[in-house]
Amino acid sequence: MKSFRLKPEGTLLLFILLLLAAPVEAGIAPARQVELLYFLKHDCGSCHGLTRSGGLGSPLLPETMAARSDDDLTEIIMEGLPGTPMPPWKELLSEEEARWLVRAIKENKWKK
Amino acid sequence: MEKIRNQVGTLPLRHRVRAPLGWLFGSLEVKPGLAVLAFLFVVSACSGTPLRGTGDLGLIIERADSSALIVDSSNRQRLARVQGLGDLSHASVVFSRDQRYAYVFGRDGGLSKVDMLKATVVARVIQAGNAIGGAISQDGSLVAVSNYEPGGVRIFDSGTLKLVADLPTDSKVIGLVDAPGQLFVFALYDSDEIWVADMSDPEEPAITKFTDIGHQPYDGLITPDGRTYISGLFGEDGMAMLDLWHLEKGVTRILDHYGRGEEKLPVYKMPHLEGWAVAGGYAFMPAVGHHEVLVVDIATWKQVASIPVHGQPVFVMARPDGRQVWVNFAVPRNDTVQVIDAETLKLVKTLTPGKGVLHMEFTPRGEEVWLSVRDLDVVKVYDTKTAEVIKELPALKPSGIFFTARAHKTGL
Numbered sequence: 001m002k003s004f005r006l007k008p009e010g011t012l013l014l015f016i017l018l019l020l021a022a023p024v025e026a027g028i029a030p031a032r033q034v035e036l037l038y039f040l041k042h043d044c045g046s047c048h049g050l051t052r053s054g055g056l057g058s059p060l061l062p063e064t065m066a067a068r069s070d071d072d073l074t075e076i077i078m079e080g081l082p083g084t085p086m087p088p089w090k091e092l093l094s095e096e097e098a099r100w101l102v103r104a105i106k107e108n109k110w111k112k
Numbered sequence: 113m114e115k116i117r118n119q120v121g122t123l124p125l126r127h128r129v130r131a132p133l134g135w136l137f138g139s140l141e142v143k144p145g146l147a148v149l150a151f152l153f154v155v156s157a158c159s160g161t162p163l164r165g166t167g168d169l170g171l172i173i174e175r176a177d178s179s180a181l182i183v184d185s186s187n188r189q190r191l192a193r194v195q196g197l198g199d200l201s202h203a204s205v206v207f208s209r210d211q212r213y214a215y216v217f218g219r220d221g222g223l224s225k226v227d228m229l230k231a232t233v234v235a236r237v238i239q240a241g242n243a244i245g246g247a248i249s250q251d252g253s254l255v256a257v258s259n260y261e262p263g264g265v266r267i268f269d270s271g272t273l274k275l276v277a278d279l280p281t282d283s284k285v286i287g288l289v290d291a292p293g294q295l296f297v298f299a300l301y302d303s304d305e306i307w308v309a310d311m312s313d314p315e316e317p318a319i320t321k322f323t324d325i326g327h328q329p330y331d332g333l334i335t336p337d338g339r340t341y342i343s344g345l346f347g348e349d350g351m352a353m354l355d356l357w358h359l360e361k362g363v364t365r366i367l368d369h370y371g372r373g374e375e376k377l378p379v380y381k382m383p384h385l386e387g388w389a390v391a392g393g394y395a396f397m398p399a400v401g402h403h404e405v406l407v408v409d410i411a412t413w414k415q416v417a418s419i420p421v422h423g424q425p426v427f428v429m430a431r432p433d434g435r436q437v438w439v440n441f442a443v444p445r446n447d448t449v450q451v452i453d454a455e456t457l458k459l460v461k462t463l464t465p466g467k468g469v470l471h472m473e474f475t476p477r478g479e480e481v482w483l484s485v486r487d488l489d490v491v492k493v494y495d496t497k498t499a500e501v502i503k504e505l506p507a508l509k510p511s512g513i514f515f516t517a518r519a520h521k522t523g524l
Contacts, residue, residue: 042176046381049201050219053219053241054260054261055242056260080378083347087379087380089380091378092380
């Protein structure tokens with residue numbers, strides 16, 4: 001049986017990969033969650049309304065969002081809606097953060 | 113006044129009461145009984161707060177708390193907080209021509225009339241489901257609100273806030289301004305139109321419509337003389353211009369393709385066209401989707417320069433004397449403000465007041481500028497000559513700052 005040994009540089013690579021993976025497994029850090037909720041309220045709120053009832057952008061209420069899948073909504077946040085003022089946010093948010101925001105909208109987290 | 117005095121002078125003595133308030137009322141004809149009442153009224157008023165004017169007052173929107181601060185720009189003081197103004201996520205304000213009352217337009221369709229001296233809401237109506245801004249008519253008698261839902265403009269008596277006219281559209285309405293001749297001018301975001309509503313007869317508004325003005329007008333402004341209305345376009349590079357002296361000439365396009373050849377950036381916040389940043393024959397405009405301020409020669413309406421700036425401009429505002437232009441930026445670069453020298457078109461100052469600089473307002477003659485810094489919960493007052501902070505006033509998530517001097521400016 002061939003023994004399985006990592007070369008030193010392989011160990012380093014694995015270590016780095018584990019480091020990169022760690023935050024994903026741990027979810028979004030609480031401090032970042034606070035930032036994201038603030039961003040959702042105040043920056044998304046500029047177009048979607050501070051009470052999320054809409055403006056130039058659509059309402060972002062749980063009842064209006066329920067019919068759309070998390071995947072679709074995450075993609076809209078990341079890529080924007082061409083032909084409308086909804087911009088792509090991927091330079092400011094990770095996909096995981098966008099997905100977390102979708103859950104926050106659907107679960108009305110920002111009211112709590 | 114002279115005429116009144118002469119007429120009064122010819123009246124029999126019993127109709128003339130000059131004391132004890134002659135200094136206040138002049139020699140108007142007053143019946144003795146009324147004079148006593150007036151005297152008592154003044155005495156009672158004197159026992160309360162001292163008399164003051166309203167020309168140096170202002171209102172600062174606290175966007176997350178349904179409230180607004182009344183401030184005194186001479187003493188850089190907060191005077192009072194007014195509450196119960198609804199969703200203020202995109203609030204704006206116009207003033208009555210006596211500068212006593214502020215009309216606050218809320219996102220939730222709320223129209224509130226605020227007494228600047230008593231710091232109270234004297235009238236309030238929820239006039240639509242979703243609104244974006246408003247204007248007050250040339251003569252001060254009408255207040256108009258532009259609505260997203262239902263789309264249209266609703267016009268109210270400025271005294272009572274009773275509905276006077278309803279102008280439904282099939283579109284979100286943006287860029288509503290007043291114009292001479294008792295006009296309201298506005299643009300239709302969804303249907304690419306500009307409408308001019310003549311309210312000379314409030315019972316029968318006369319509307320002139322202009323179609324195909326350019327794709328997705330996002331805001332509008334009017335020159336201080338009230339002659340030229342300009343609508344910024346989101347859906348394409350360029351602007352739509354209408355000469356209100358010659359409606360028959362129709363809408364003309366200016367600044368076509370100003371961003372040609374450059375990749376358009378994501379627009380994280382819609383720019384605003386508020387007031388008229390013009391200096392030395394040049395107008396300064398935010399470029400949509402570019403980190404640039406456009407400079408336009410207003411004699412030819414051609415672009416003469418573009419000034420690279422820190423981020424996407426939101427407000428581009430000239431100091432009242434026109435020598436400086438101050439610019440703030442969209443998220444994520446909204447911690448910075450830059451100052452352009454209008455003569456050389458060069459950036460002369462880059463300031464970092466703090467995250468969330470949402471609005472700027474100059475004092476009436478421009479020696480100071482007030483900046484709302486949302487994330488620090490503060491309003492910073494800058495000396496415009498030195499660009500130094502001279503005062504900080506606490507405010508809850510401040511956004512729009514509106515000084516009563518706007519009362520006498522067309523389009524503000």
